[in-house]
Amino acid sequence: MTQQTIGKNPSFVLQSPGKVSYEDRPIPELSSPYDVLVKPKWTGICGSDVHYWVHGRIGPFVVESPMVLGHESSGIVVAVGEKVKSLRVGDRVAMEPGVPCRRCVRCKEGKYNLCADMAFAATPPFDGTLAGYYSLPEDYCYVLPEKMNLEEGALIEPTAVAVHITRQAGIKPGDQVVVFGAGPVGLLCCAVAKAYGAKKVVTVDINEERLNFALKYAATHSFKSQKVSAEENGQKIVEECGLGLGADIIIDATGAEPCIQTAIHALRMGGTFVQGGMGKPDITFPIMAMCTKELNVKGSFRYGPGDYQTAVDLVAGGRISVKELVTGKVKFGDAEQAFAQVKDGKGIKLLIEGPDV
Ligand SMILES: [Zn+2]
Numbered sequence: 001m002t003q004q005t006i007g008k009n010p011s012f013v014l015q016s017p018g019k020v021s022y023e024d025r026p027i028p029e030l031s032s033p034y035d036v037l038v039k040p041k042w043t044g045i046c047g048s049d050v051h052y053w054v055h056g057r058i059g060p061f062v063v064e065s066p067m068v069l070g071h072e073s074s075g076i077v078v079a080v081g082e083k084v085k086s087l088r089v090g091d092r093v094a095m096e097p098g099v100p101c102r103r104c105v106r107c108k109e110g111k112y113n114l115c116a117d118m119a120f121a122a123t124p125p126f127d128g129t130l131a132g133y134y135s136l137p138e139d140y141c142y143v144l145p146e147k148m149n150l151e152e153g154a155l156i157e158p159t160a161v162a163v164h165i166t167r168q169a170g171i172k173p174g175d176q177v178v179v180f181g182a183g184p185v186g187l188l189c190c191a192v193a194k195a196y197g198a199k200k201v202v203t204v205d206i207n208e209e210r211l212n213f214a215l216k217y218a219a220t221h222s223f224k225s226q227k228v229s230a231e232e233n234g235q236k237i238v239e240e241c242g243l244g245l246g247a248d249i250i251i252d253a254t255g256a257e258p259c260i261q262t263a264i265h266a267l268r269m270g271g272t273f274v275q276g277g278m279g280k281p282d283i284t285f286p287i288m289a290m291c292t293k294e295l296n297v298k299g300s301f302r303y304g305p306g307d308y309q310t311a312v313d314l315v316a317g318g319r320i321s322v323k324e325l326v327t328g329k330v331k332f333g334d335a336e337q338a339f340a341q342v343k344d345g346k347g348i349k350l351l352i353e354g355p356d357v
């Protein structure tokens with residue numbers, strides 16, 4: 001694909017399950033004087049993008065008409081609305097990809113990620129960020145400090161997911177934390193937990209390579225899940241990692257039934273479980289253990305007030321590092337191949353560059 005053939009606002013569009021194409025879409029108008037227009041420069045591919053590509057739906061969200069993919073982006077501001085005060089043309093920003101209604105009860109109580117009228121990039125019917133231009137409100141753009149590059153800026157989205165999960169978990173210094181899943185979000189949960197002062201951070205996965213990476217990256221201990229009952233696996237984690245009475249906090253970043261069951265058994269009395277990963281909608285859950293241990297069980301969905309800024313600050317301050325998570329980069333014209341690679345579970349985080357408009 002050459003620059004001449006891709007048009008003014010080339011966009012990577014999911015037409016129907018398994019079918020993507022490039023379209024030249026109109027450059028978005030600024031719909032409010034508080035909006036800015038951004039040229040996305042780097043976009044990470046997320047499991048959810050791939051899921052829409054393959055299945056055309058995630059739970060209740062169904063792709064019914066063509067939709068631009070991508071939501072983990074950083075870019076450069078190219079136009080600002082007349083009321084915009086905090087941004088200028090040329091600013092490099094991380095783009096928070098979901099804008100809530102700002103008026104409903106959930107928004108006003110400070111939980112805008114639970115807004116029923118959320119417009120989220122690449123969640124039907126809303127277009128994503130894999131395009132030449134994307135418009136969003138100024139307060140959903142986070143200026144990157146000079147020492148952060150735009151590639152790190154694209155990693156702010158999954159980092160904000162991890163910040164929100166750890167916020168839900170209420171991690172305190174000295175906690176023993178177990179994280180199931182050593183994919184991007186699980187790894188970032190390990191890194192954030194460590195930055196928040198967790199004494200032990202145990203990574204759990206079935207893939208040895210991923211465990212080794214997690215140990216080098218942020219975890220203090222690793223555990224390879226075994227094909228035994230959830231109760232036995234839970235006991236083994238506690239014994240082999242020296243967790244004493246059990247883990248204080250367990251985060252599931254897999255959505256896999258055996259992981260969730262094992263987590264409940266590996267927690268101490270009164271411990272906290274946070275579900276971050278998305279898998280089957282229904283599973284068998286050890287509810288007796290949850291009840292008799294008085295566990296706190298919580299969900300976690302996207303990110304809310306402060307999470308994006310915290311993610312930028314953690315990276316800018318060197319308290320967590322995201323560079324090593326980037327295992328591949330492709331040009332915009334090769335986006336489909338990149339999606340195929342992510343589908344096959346290759347690498348940790350793949351970034352798409354451009355388009356160059
Ligand atoms: Zn994502």
Ligand SMILES: [Zn+2]
Binds near residue numbers: 101105106112117
């Ligand atoms: Zn709302």
